[in-house]
Structures are given as structure tokens and as C-alpha cells.
Amino acid sequence: MTDANHPGASTPLDFSGKTALVTGAGSGIGAATAQWLADHGIAKLHLVDVDPAGLEALALHCEVEHHVHDVSDPQFWGGFERSVGKLDHALVNAGIGSAGPIAEQSFEEWRRVMAINLDGAFLTLAAVLRLMRANGGGSAVVTSSITAIKPVAGIGAFGVAKAGVAHMARIAAAENARHNIRVNAIAPGGVDTNIWNSGEAFQQAVATHGRDAAIAAMGADTPRGRFATPDELACDIGYLLSDMAANVTGTVLVSDGGYSL
Numbered sequence: 213m214t215d216a217n218h219p220g221a222s223t224p225l226d227f228s229g230k231t232a233l234v235t236g237a238g239s240g241i242g243a244a245t246a247q248w249l250a251d252h253g254i255a256k257l258h259l260v261d262v263d264p265a266g267l268e269a270l271a272l273h274c275e276v277e278h279h280v281h282d283v284s285d286p287q288f289w290g291g292f293e294r295s296v297g298k299l300d301h302a303l304v305n306a307g308i309g310s311a312g313p314i315a316e317q318s319f320e321e322w323r324r325v326m327a328i329n330l331d332g333a334f335l336t337l338a339a340v341l342r343l344m345r346a347n348g349g350g351s352a353v354v355t356s357s358i359t360a361i362k363p364v365a366g367i368g369a370f371g372v373a374k375a376g377v378a379h380m381a382r383i384a385a386a387e388n389a390r391h392n393i394r395v396n397a398i399a400p401g402g403v404d405t406n407i408w409n410s411g412e413a414f415q416q417a418v419a420t421h422g423r424d425a426a427i428a429a430m431g432a433d434t435p436r437g438r439f440a441t442p443d444e445l446a447c448d449i450g451y452l453l454s455d456m457a458a459n460v461t462g463t464v465l466v467s468d469g470g471y472s473l
């Protein structure tokens with residue numbers, strides 16, 4: 213298939229000449245996706261994270277611009293839009309973990325999770341869509357969670373924020389398809405990243421059994437029998453961002469090793 217009307221068909225995973233944004237790029241899924249895009253020829257990456265050390269630890273064979281900022285700061289996105297010029301792809305991914313049943317959730321924790329995981333995703337995606345419209349098109353992926361689809365007891369604010377993120381992707385897909393912009397969501401199950409380090413129960417398990425055993429114990433719940441790696445998620449995200457997924461928009465791709473079955 214090398215039809216001129218299907219320009220992605222001959223080189224669907226080639227990102228050469230393209231510019232992408234990845235938020236939460238200093239660790240885990242974001243870092244792995246930045247690496248995946250660099251490995252697939254991306255020309256330029258804008259990497260956003262609150263943690264400068266995580267960004268500096270990446271060694272990528274492409275042009276890279278670091279933005280050490282909080283994604284929930286609207287002023288940052290105003291400046292980003294004015295300065296960035298061209299944007300072809302985006303992974304809207306920065307997020308924090310949080311556990312706690314709704315009846316026991318403090319309003320402060322609820323607001324903290326919504327501010328970063330939902331407001332931050334909105335500010336990022338809105339800026340991305342405006343840049344892509346000006347650019348004549350593009351593709352974006354937002355990081356949701358399996359907890360957006362399967363109600364998991366004890367994951368209140370996080371699950372609600374991630375359900376909002378998934379629905380935001382669907383609405384944005386409907387609004388922007390005629391602008392040649394695709395928007396999809398990825399819904400990971402458990403992935404072995406630093407996000408788990410913040411949980412109190414996890415810290416206790418790590419103190420008792422060590423980190424590898426604590427992660428393995430949680431992964432044992434899934435039909436696959438283990439957590440995913442960040443690199444596995446990067447492949448799913450790379451597919452959605454690429455021309456391989458030219459007809460895919462407004463979908464939520466579940467990548468959970470069967471956890472939701």
C-alpha cells in the first residue's frame with residue numbers, strides 16, 4: 213500500500229520531521245514514550261515535568277527542549293503556545309497517584325488529584341488542539357486508567373479524574389476530526405513505575421518484602437500475572453500516535469494484561 217492518498221501506509225511508524233510534546237516525561241510511561249518516539253525518528257521533543265532530574269536523565273537522539281513546569285499552571289501553557297510554533301503529536305500524561313475510598317477522601321486530596329490529573333490534562337489538551345489546528349492536523353493521546361472503566365474500590369478521586377480524562381478525549385476527538393486531528397486515550401492497568409512509590413500501603417509492602425516482590429504481588433491479580441513495563445505502554449501509545457492508527461479516533465485503548473476481564 214503506497215497509495216498517495218494514504219501517505220502513512222508505506223512508512224506508518226516513521227516520525228521523521230515531526231515534533232511531539234510529552235508531559236510527565238521525567239519518569240515511567242512518559243519517559244518510555246519519549247524514548248520510543250526518539251527511536252522512531254522524531255525530529256523534536258518538548259518534554260514537560262516538575263522533576264528536572266528525571267528529564268536530565270534521558271539521553272535521546274533528537275532535538276529536545278525541557279520545560280520544568282507544573283501542567284496545572286495555565287500561565288505555563290499560554291507561554292508554551294506562543295513559543296512552540298509547530299506541534300504534530302502529543303502525549304498528555306503527567307499525573308499523580310492517589311488512593312482512598314470516596315467516603316473517606318478529604319476535600320484537599322480530592323482537589324489535589326483533580327488539579328493535576330484532570331485540570332492539568334484539560335489545560336494541556338486544549339493548548340495542544342489549538343496548536344494542531346494551526347498546524348493543519350496532528351494526533352494526541354491522553355493517559356487515562358483502567359480505573360476509569362472498572363470501578364475499583366479504594367481508588368476514588370483518581371478513578372473519577374481518569375474517567376473525566378477518557379471522556380475528554382472522546383469529546384475532543386468528535387470536535388476535531390474535521391481539523392485532521394485524532395485524539396485517543398490509553399487506559400493502563402498496573403504498570404511498574406514510580407507512581408506506586410507514593411502509596412502508603414505500597415510503602416509498607418516494600419518495607420516488608422522489597423519493591424520487586426511488592427510489584428509482583430500486585431501484578432499477580434491480573435490474568436497475565438504481572439504488571440506491564442513502561443516500554444510496553446510506549447508501544448501502545450506509539451501506535452495510537454502513528455499513522456498506523458489513521459482511522460482510530462475517540463477510542464480508549466485498554467492495556468491492562470486482562471485485569472478488567
Ligand code: NAD
Pocket residue numbers: 235236237238239240241242260261262263266281282283284305306307308309328332355356357358399400401402403404405406407408
Ligand atoms: P510516574 O510517577 O513514573 O511518572 C509521572 C511523571 O509525571 C513524573 O515524572 C512526575 O514528576 C510527573 N508529574 C507529576 N505531576 C506533575 C505535574 N503537576 N506537572 C508536571 N509533571 C508532573 O508514573 P507513571 O505511571 O508513568 O504515570 C504516567 C501516567 O500514567 C499518569 O497519568 C498515571 O496516572 C497514569 N497511570 C499509571 C498507571 C500505573 O500503574 N503506573 C496506571 C494507570 C494510569
